Amino acid sequence: MKETTGGVAVDPRFAEVVRAFSSKPGVTAGKTMASPGLKARGKIFAMLVRGRLVVKLPRERVDALVAAGRGARFDPRRDGRTMKEWIVVEGDDPPWTELAGDAYRFVLGTGGAARTRRRR
Numbered sequence: 001m002k003e004t005t006g007g008v009a010v011d012p013r014f015a016e017v018v019r020a021f022s023s024k025p026g027v028t029a030g031k032t033m034a035s036p037g038l039k040a041r042g043k044i045f046a047m048l049v050r051g052r053l054v055v056k057l058p059r060e061r062v063d064a065l066v067a068a069g070r071g072a073r074f075d076p077r078r079d080g081r082t083m084k085e086w087i088v089v090e091g092d093d094p095p096w097t098e099l100a101g102d103a104y105r106f107v108l109g110t111g112g113a114a115r116t117r118r119r120r
Contacts, residue, residue: 013092014048017100021046024104033076038100045103049076053089053096055103062087070094 018038021027026041035054037047046055054074057065065071065087074086089099 011048011051013096014053017046017053017096020097021100021104026108027104038104040104040107043107045107046100049074049088051090053099054086055089055099056085057087057099057103057106059084061102065089065094 014036018029018036021038022029024040028039029037030039031037032039032044032047033049035047035049037044039045044056046053048054062071062073062085066073070093071087071089073082073084074088075082087099089096
């Protein structure tokens with residue numbers, strides 16, 4: 001039986017992630033990019049897309065997880081243009097709550113600051 005998050009039915013594994021983070025300061029649950037997700041201070045850090053966990057992590061961590069076969073780069077448009085700081089995890093390894101925790105800390109550590117332009 002699927003649980004709901006923000007009125008949207010979700011995988012029980014993602015519902016567990018939502019429960020683990022919903023009481024943390026600045027975290028909101030609801031629809032993000034048309035999928036159930038979590039935000040910290042307005043920044044998306046975890047979401048459920050087509051039954052898979054998608055989280056924002058440092059690029060180097062995403063690279064390492066992909067190289068180890070533990071996830072795939074997130075391609076939201078499904079056109080081959082992947083997002084460098086986002087990973088899709090289908091199975092339970094690494095554990096979803098653990099990855100969401102890393103993503104939560106990463107998003108808060110970036111402070112949501114805008115990226116700076118390179119000087120020419």
